[in-house]
Amino acid sequence: xxxxxxxxVVVITGGSSGLGEAxxxxxxxxxxxxxxxxxxDDKLKAICADIKETGGEAIYVKTDVTSLDDxxxxxxxxxQTFGKLDVIINNAGLMSIAPLHELKVDEWNRMIDINxxxxxxxxAAALPVFEEQENGHFINISSVAGIKVFSPGGTVYSGTxxxxxxxxxxxxxxxxxxxxxxxxxxxxxxxxxxxxxxHKESSDYVVDFYQQAIPADSVARAVAYAxxxxxxxxxxxxxxxxxxxxx
Ligand SMILES: NC(=O)C1=CN([C@@H]2O[C@H](COP(=O)(O)OP(=O)(O)OC[C@H]3O[C@@H](n4cnc5c(N)ncnc54)[C@H](OP(=O)(O)O)[C@@H]3O)[C@@H](O)[C@H]2O)C=CC1
Ligand SMILES: O=CCS(=O)(=O)O
Numbered sequence: 001x002x003x004x005x006x007x008x009v010v011v012i013t014g015g016s017s018g019l020g021e022a023x024x025x026x027x028x029x030x031x032x033x034x035x036x037x038x039x040x041d042d043k044l045k046a047i048c049a050d051i052k053e054t055g056g057e058a059i060y061v062k063t064d065v066t067s068l069d070d071x072x073x074x075x076x077x078x079x080q081t082f083g084k085l086d087v088i089i090n091n092a093g094l095m096s097i098a099p100l101h102e103l104k105v106d107e108w109n110r111m112i113d114i115n116x117x118x119x120x121x122x123x124a125a126a127l128p129v130f131e132e133q134e135n136g137h138f139i140n141i142s143s144v145a146g147i148k149v150f151s152p153g154g155t156v157y158s159g160t161x162x163x164x165x166x167x168x169x170x171x172x173x174x175x176x177x178x179x180x181x182x183x184x185x186x187x188x189x190x191x192x193x194x195x196x197x198x199h200k201e202s203s204d205y206v207v208d209f210y211q212q213a214i215p216a217d218s219v220a221r222a223v224a225y226a227x228x229x230x231x232x233x234x235x236x237x238x239x240x241x242x243x244x245x246x247x
Contacts, residue, residue: 004228005027005032005227006030006031007031008031008033008086008087008227009035009078009082009083009084009085009087010024010027010033010034010035010087010227011035011036011037011087011126012024012035012036012037012088013038013088013089013090013091013118013122014038014092014093015034015036015037015047015091016040016043016044016047017038017043017191018190018191018193019091019141019186019216019219019220020038020089020092021216022216023223023224024047024058026217026220026221026223027220027223027227028056028057029056030224031056032057032227033058033081033082034051034057034059035058035059035060035078036048036058036060037060037061037063037065037070037074037092038060038062038063039062039063039064044062059077059081061073061074065122066113066117068121068125071118071121072125074125075125079129084133085126085133086136086227087136087137087138088125088126088136088137088138088139089139089223090118090138090140090141091141092114093118093160093193094115094196095111095154095157095193095194095196095197095206096196096197096198097153097196097197097203098197098198098199099152099153099199099202100152100155100156102199104198104199111157112160115157115160115161116160116164116167119140119164120167122138122140123167123171130175130179131175135178135179135231136179137180137226138168138179138181139182139227140167140168140182140183141164141184141186141219142161142162142184142185143157143158143161143186144186144247145157146158146163146165147165148247150247153199153205164183165183165237168182168183169181169236172234172236176234181236182226182234182235182236182237182238183236184219184222184223184226184240185238185239185240186239186240187240187241187242188209188210188245189213189214189215189216189218190210190213191213194206194207194209194210212245214242218240222240225238
């Protein structure tokens with residue numbers, strides 16, 4: 001028996017760890033053909049080998065989402081290999097927490113480049129394919145910090161995640177007739193994300209805060225839910241957090 005995820009071709013940026021990896025594993029188990037992009041190709045290679053060992057289909061392309069050419073190559077590889085693209089999950093991200101007065105300008109720029117421009121690059125790469133096919137699904141990973149400003153410390157990170165929500169909603173207005181758009185806003189989820197801050201006090205705070213984190217598989221299940229709806233049902237937003245998380 002087939003399910004609605006069976007044979008879907010799904011590109012996932014940031015597939016080398018955390019939410020992206022968990023989503024790749026779950027979707028592949030449900031029959032999707034997953035195409036993973038990230039910078040650490042050794043990790044991608046190992047994850048794809050694991051998926052294939054258990055009967056799934058997975059390929060990877062070393063990708064830096066800040067490069068439009070890289071993201072185009074990722075999408076082109078998916079289409080060339082599997083003949084179509086059903087879903088792109090713009091997931092790659094960085095969370096560097098520090099009060100603004102610390103002037104971690106390089107980290108602000110990295111977050112803007114990865115979290116916002118990376119998502120835009122995913123849209124630029126996949127939109128022409130989706131328009132040509134007259135269907136497709138963008139899933140962009142925002143955050144609860146894209147609903148409420150996580151400050152002090154998370155001001156710029158929150159700014160990037162508010163941007164992801166705004167871009168996803170604008171995208172829905174512009175292409176929503178045929179193409180589905182989903183913004184997912186998770187709270188604390190266990191992954192490598194909590195280690196992205198160079199400011200010691202903030203980093204200690206985040207690592208402590210993440211003691212309440214839930215497994216990355218919880219986001220993977222939300223993604224699978226959005227994808228598996230009938231094509232005339234567009235799940236536009238999903239917010240999920242640990243039951244005990246206040247923020
Ligand atoms: N964990 C959480 O609590 C939450 C996470 N999110 C969001 O979920 C997304 C995934 O994060 P999560 O899994 O938690 O964190 P991880 O740090 O575990 O994963 C981040 C992923 O992004 C990739 N990445 C980072 N920079 C780039 C880049 N320039 N080009 C390509 N890939 C890149 C990393 O791969 P590599 O280093 O190999 O390039 C890695 O695969 C992020 O957007 C994050 O903001 C949202 C809410 C909560
Ligand atoms: O994006 C991160 C989720 S939280 O740390 O703000 O809950």
